[in-house]
Structures are given as structure tokens and as C-alpha cells.
């Protein structure tokens with residue numbers, strides 16, 4: 001369907017064409033009908049998973065192809081059974097790889113779908129929040145700073161409205177929007193009266209009528225382009241893939257001389273070739289990257305249960321290494337349940353009762369003088385002090401404050417910024433109805449609130465059409481700068497230096513109780529006197545509003561746990577120093593060293609780098625300061641997580657090692673972040689860090705297990721060839737190609753997956769964060785090498801006992817017997833060794849029965865091995881002989897003995913080094 005040129009139509013025509021109403025919007029019923037007609041407002045997902053592609057990818061590896069080729073040749077040369085089994089194992093291996101990868105892709109795709117944005121829409125004459133998917137053409141939507149535009153729409157109202165349209169146009173600078181009707185065939189980048197789905201409001205406020213949804217939008221038209229996201233490989237996977245290549249090369253490097261040596265010893269060249277190809281295939285941990293993806297994806301699902309949405313998988317790897325958390329205050333450390341407690345005018349002090357956003361609570365007031373430094377006393381809550389709507393009208397300054405906080409406000413009781421909702425609730429407690437007031441004083445112009453400006457300004461028409469009144473609301477020092485007089489009683493008097501000081505003192509008094517304090521100013525005039533471009537000035541100060549936002553109960557213990565885990569928590573807030581300090585104290589931050597935006601501004605980068613090390617609270621900071629603070633931490637080699645919600649947090653979220661937004665934050669902050677705390681709660685992040693540590697540990701566990709095993713296999717195969725050279729005796733190979741591949745199949749995937757599901761080891765949050773130099777091999781490389789050698793040595797010794805190669809006249813039967821024992825021994829050795837990898841302090845520390853997945857995996861793989869030896873038909877295929885109970889006793893005893901020996905060695909090493917790990 002061709003897109004209509006809505007930008008070239010006058011607004012009334014669009015309204016009638018879309019059969020809507022700018023004020024009331026659509027009716028819910030009509031919207032439902034349209035939803036059926038137009039379908040959901042979402043882009044059709046082109047499935048990125050092609051099972052066939054994934055399946056064939058399993059066999060495209062060069063080494064696997066070589067193995068397939070070698071076994072086909074061996075089929076024709078004579079070893080028919082063996083080659084069929086090899087082919088079978090390769091296919092089973094491929095199938096396991098396929099299921100793992102398919103599952104990983106599926107869970108990643110499912111996670112992508114979890115982000116379901118919401119929009120504010122006007123329906124049935126009321127503002128409401130609905131899932132963006134339910135938007136239909138004709139809907140009237142409200143757009144605010146930081147929100148992602150949910151559909152294509154024509155603007156009907158805008159204030160300081162700018163949109164980042166880089167997604168569509170490639171232009172990274174924000175585009176200023178307007179309302180003017182444009183010419184036909186205007187380029188997309190110049191359609192300034194339209195907003196487009198998936199672009200982001202970078203500043204201001206707007207209202208628009210939806211013209212197209214879903215695949216009919218501009219972004220729908222290029223959906224294929226947008227959807228073809230490239231599949232990201234995590235840094236850990238990259239490293240592991242790299243390691244795989246190195247191991248492959250090392251194995252080839254060993255295999256070629258091994259083959260040549262073997263050949264000159266007179267061994268049969270083709271079976272030797274097959275042996276070494278199998279060895280190389282087994283040595284390369286080809287399953288590792290995908291097991292890592294699964295472990296990460298499963299971890300991500302666990303995180304989701306704990307209310308953390310991971311937007312970028314690789315970030316899970318960084319989580320465990322985080323050693324500094326920078327967090328904003330409002331909503332994350334506090335409940336975001338702002339409640340206005342006090343209003344202070346020059347002549348009255350008001351106490352407002354009630355909690356949260358329920359507009360119920362009495363208001364009490366007592367006369368006092370702000371400027372004569374009368375001590376603020378508890379307002380006595382007696383009947384004569386109760387402020388009724390009628391009494392409020394008689395108190396001019398209070399009336400101004402109430403009008404101001406209601407009109408200079410974009411929220412309703414139920415929707416919008418919590419600070420503004422709290423103000424509406426406070427005025428509603430004195431029966432002020434925003435809707436009514438707005439009718440009396442329609443807004444004709446505005447400067448929307450931004451965190452960097454720290455104020456909001458609106459201009460309203462008075463009853464007398466020539467008169468206007470402007471309201472200014474914002475941070476106290478900012479509003480005060482723009483005021484030149486103050487209302488006392490019914491009079492306006494000049495705002496002297498002493499007045500300013502008194503107001504500041506009151507501000508500090510309220511702030512030191514943990515309150516967020518706003519000031520309100522107003523100014524009367526004519527419309528012409530409100531030049532938006534010029535900085536506002538000459539306002540009349542009306543009063544201060546103090547609101548509390550209690551800290552969340554869970555935050556204090558969470559901060560304590562972080563500290564215990566060697567993670568510093570730092571608060572970065574736009575709020576006043578004293579407000580930040582009071583909240584900081586309550587949640588257990590070291591509040592002795594606070595840095596404010598002004599001081600920070602005067603510091604050089606080098607000074608800041610020193611300062612950040614001892615500062616726990618940064619107050620009154622701007623977005624630029626946030627970036628500098630982050631850079632300073634990163635310069636000092638910290639891994640920094642940043643939690644933020646606003647538009648002004650976005651650059652810092654991008655810069656941080658982990659950017660975290662919150663569920664109630666702006667779409668922009670969510671878009672730029674790596675993770676979203678769905679419940680806005682800091683304590684949730686502490687859990688995420690723990691989960692991150694568990695995931696890293698688990699990856700380390702199976703990397704440890706797999707590499708140790710692979711090394712053992714290489715050494716074992718080589719040992720017979722090398723010892724033959726040294727001893728000048730013909731020592732047959734201990735493991736056959738088929739055995740190597742079977743061991744690879746049994747031990748590479750199932751137990752590794754079980755280790756990936758392991759729980760946290762004791763004291764995981766009592767250890768310091770991983771340093772940046774730590775790699776996945778830190779602490780395990782030594783163990784891998786020792787274990788590899790022990791595996792090979794123990795198996796070789798046991799093999800030699802059953803097949804004393806130094807003696808003459810040994811039979812093939814004896815060899816088959818010894819090979820069978822060695823084959824089983826290495827399988828059980830490996831299965832048992834998985835338990836050792838579970839804790840740096842050994843198997844017993846982790847508990848032998850605490851991972852039921854691993855117990856299951858070991859039981860399954862062990863049974864399969866017993867099956868191969870016990871079923872006569874399989875025995876033939878796998879070239880093994882039957883074993884009796886004594887043999888099994890020797891196998892299990894040696895495997896267990898080998899693992900216990902290793903545990904003892906590691907124990908002694910820990911003791912000698914004096915480390916716990």
C-alpha cells in the first residue's frame with residue numbers, strides 16, 4: 001500500500017480522513033475495530049533461525065570433513081564397521097551440536113522479543129498507557145523526551161521538540177520538528193511535521209496523530225534492513241574459538257610428526273592417518289563456543305526471573321568483573337514514590353499528610369516568617385491549622401504555588417514523571433483539579449524540563465485574553481537566579497540578598513532530611529513579554545516544595561553485600577548535595593566525601609581521577625559530569641556499571657562497561673543500555689552481579705574439564721609412539737580412533753552442559769571482583785596441565801600392566817583387553833574429574849551431590865560406556881572386549897584414585913601458596 005503524504009495535508013484534513021478527534025482521541029471500541037483491520041503495530045519478524053543452515057554448519061568444519069573423508073576411504077579399504085561407527089559418531093555429534101545451537105538461538109530470540117514498549121495515548125478523552133503494539137491509525141499519542149516513537153505520526157503540538165532520526169536518515173544530529181504543512185514529495189529527512197516509528201525524541205514534548213502503524217510505517221518499509229542484525233559473538237566465545245584454533249594447530253603440529261614417526265615404525269599408514277585425524281578432531285573443543293552461548297542464555301533466563309533483562313549477551317561476561325557501580329538515586333536507591341511533605345512560602349509553613357500517589361491527606365499550616373528566621377516548629381495538627389480549599393485561596397502565596405505546580409506540570413495523578421505526579425497529588429489534596437485549571441489558564445508556550453536545565457517554564461493565558469502568567473519550577477538555586485522579587489502575604493517585595501540566604505537555608509534544612517526540593521516562581525505579563533529565546537528573569541518567588549522519596553528497604557543490605565564483594569557503590573545524582581547525603585546515609589553509603597557538580601567542573605581530569613577513588617556521592621551533576629566521572633573510573637582501570645534512567649544518562653550508559661537502565665526509565669536509556677532492571681531496584685543488580693559471577697565460574701569449570709581431558713588424550717596417544725622410539729619396542733596405540741571420537745562425544749557435551757548449570761560456590765560474593773587481567777584460564781591453567789599429564793600417566797601405567805609391552809610374544813587378545821581397560825578408564829576418569837572442577841577448593845568443597853544435572857550426566861554417560869562394553873553387538877563395533885567385575889573394579893578404582901591423587905596435589909599446592917583457591 002503506497003504511503004499517504006500526510007505531511008502535505010492540512011491538519012484538519014488528516015483529522016477527518018483518519019476520523020479522529022485531537023482532544024478526545026479515538027474511542028476504545030473504535031480502536032479495537034481498527035486493530036482488527038490494520039493488525040498489530042509491530043514489524044513482522046523474519047525468523048533469523050534456519051534449522052537447516054544450523055544443521056549443515058555442524059559439518060562444515062575442515063577437520064570434521066577430513067574425518068568424514070577418511071572414514072569413507074576406510075570403508076572402501078576394508079574397515080567397514082569402524083568407518084560406519086565413525087560416521088555415526090560424527091553425525092550424532094553434529095546432531096547434538098545442532099540441538100544446542102538451535103536451542104541457544106531460540107532462547108536468544110525469545111529474549112529479544114521480551115522488550116515490549118508502551119505508549120501514552122488519548123482514548124475516550126483520557127490519557128492512558130497501552131502496549132505500543134495496540135496503536136492504530138487515528139490514535140493521538142503523547143511524546144516526551146527520551147521516548148521511542150511508536151508509529152509514524154503527524155505532529156499536532158510541539159514544544160522544543162527534537163528527534164533523532166539517524167535510524168532512518170543516517171543523520172546523527174537531532175532534527176527540530178514543527179507543525180507547518182509541507183509541500184508534496186518532500187524528502188523523508190525534511191518532513192519536519194512528521195515523526196517516524198522507532199526514532200527517538202531527543203528533547204521536548206509533543207503530541208501527534210498516528211498515520212501509519214506496523215509494516216506500513218517508513219521503518220516497516222525497510223524492515224528487512226533493520227532486522228538483519230548481525231549475530232554477535234561474545235568476547236569469551238571469540239577467545240575460546242581462537243583457543244580452539246590454536247589447539248587444532250598444536251594438535252596438527254603434534255599429529256604430523258607423530259604420523260611420520262609412526263609410519264617409520266612400520267605402523268599401517270591408513271589407520272595411523274585415521275587415528276591422528278580423530279585425535280585432532282577430539283582435541284579441538286568445537287562444542288565450547290556453543291556451550292558458552294547456552295550457559296549465557298540460561299543465565300540470562302535466570303536473570304530474567306530475578307527481574308533483570310539482558311539486552312546484549314556478551315555483557316553477562318563482564319558482570320562478574322564489575323568493581324564499581326555508579327547509580328542514580330531516584331527510583332533505583334529510593335522507591336520513586338515521591339510525596340510532597342512541605343510547602344514553604346514567605347509567611348507560612350505547610351505540612352501535608354498522606355503517602356504516595358493517593359490524593360488523600362490533610363494539609364496543616366502555621367504562620368511563620370521565612371525571612372525573620374523564625375525557627376520552624378512542628379506544625380500543630382489542630383483543627384484551626386487545617387487548610388481547606390477556601391483558606392488556601394485566601395493565602396495568596398500558597399495559591400500561587402498550587403497554581404504553579406499544577407499548571408507547570410505534564411503529569412496526571414496516575415501518569416508521568418513521579419516528581420510531577422507528586423505535585424499534582426499535593427494540589428489535589430486541596431481540591432485543585434488540573435483539568436479545570438488548565439481550561440482557565442490554557443498553556444500557550446513552554447520550555448520543557450530537562451535534567452541539565454533543571455527547570456521547567458510554562459506560559460498561560462489569563463481570563464483576560466491580553467494577559468498571561470508564566471510559571472517557573474525547578475531546582476532552588478536555578479529558580480532563585482531568575483527571581484527578583486518575592487510574594488509575602490498579598491504583596492510583592494524585592495528579593496534581597498538576605499531573602500535569598502533565608503530561602504537557601506530553608507532549602508538546606510529540607511534537603512538535609514532527604515527531601516527533593518523544588519522552587520516555584522511566577523510572572524505576569526502579556527504574551528509578547530515571554531521571549532522564549534531569552535533566559536527567563538524577573539520572576540516572583542512564591543515558595544519551596546519539599547518532597548520525600550524513601551529509600552528502598554532492600555538497598556541497604558544490597559550495598560553491604562556489594563561492599564563485602566569488593567564492589568564500590570557510588571551515587572550520581574542531579575539532586576541537591578544534602579538530599580543526596582541524607583539518602584546516602586540511609587542506604588549505607590560513605591557520605592563523608594561528597595563532590596558536587598561545581599567542584600567537579602573546576603577539576604582537571606587528573607584531579608578527578610584521584611577524587612573518584614574516595615568519593616561515594618556526586619551531587620548536582622550534569623550529563624557531561626557523569627561522562628567525566630565514568631572516564632575517570634575507567635582510567636583507573638575499574639570495570640564500571642552505570643545505572644541510569646534519563647535522557648541525560650544515555651551517553652554515560654553507553655560509555656560504561658555495563659550500561660543499565662530501569663524499567664520505568666526513558667526508551668532512550670533502555671535503547672542505549674546493555675541491561676534493564678525491570679523493577680527499577682538497585683538490589684536486583686546485586687543479584688545480577690552474583691549471577692554474572694556464577695556464569696563466569698561455570699564457563700571456567702567446563703573449559704577446565706574439557707581442556708584437561710583433551711590434553712590427556714593427546715598425551716596418551718603420543719606416549720605410545722614416543723616411548724616406542726625411546727624404548728625401541730613396538731608399543732601399539734592405546735586408544736583407537738573410534739575410542740577417541742566416542743570419548744569426545746561422551747565427555748565434550750553432556751557433562752559440560754551440566755557444569756554450565758551449576759549453582760554458586762559458597763562465598764561467591766565474599767571474593768573480590770575478577771581483575772581486568774583475569775582470563776578464563778586464570779587459576780586453571782596449572783590444573784589443566786597437571787591433570788592432562790596425570791590422565792595420560794595413570795592410563796598408560798594401567799594399560800602397561802595389562803599389556804606388558806616390554807615382554808615378547810604378546811597376543812592380540814591381550815592388546816584388545818588392555819585397550820578396552822584404557823578406554824573405559826579414561827572415560828570414567830574424565831567423568832569423575834568434572835566434580836573437581838566445580839570449586840577452586842576441590843570436589844568436596846562444592847559438595848558431591850549438589851549438582852543433580854552433573855550426577856545425571858555422569859550416570860548417563862557412565863551407563864552408555866558400560867553398554868558399549870556389555871552388549872556383544874556393540875563390542876564388535878567399538879573394537880572392545882568384555883570385562884568382568886574385577887576389571888570394572890580396577891577401572892573405577894584407578895579412575896577414582898587418579899582424581900583423588902589430583903585433589904591431593906591441588907590441596908598441597910594451595911597450602912604451599914597459602915591461597916584458598
Ligand code: ATP
Nearest residue numbers: 328329330419449451454456473474475573574575
Ligand atoms: P536522580 O539521580 O535522583 O534520579 P537526576 O539526576 O535524574 O536525579 P533530575 O530528575 O534531573 O535528577 O533532577 C535534578 C533537579 O531538577 C532536581 O533536584 C529538582 O530540583 C529539579 N527537578 C526535577 N524534576 C523536575 C521537574 N519535573 N520540574 C522541575 N524541576 C525538576
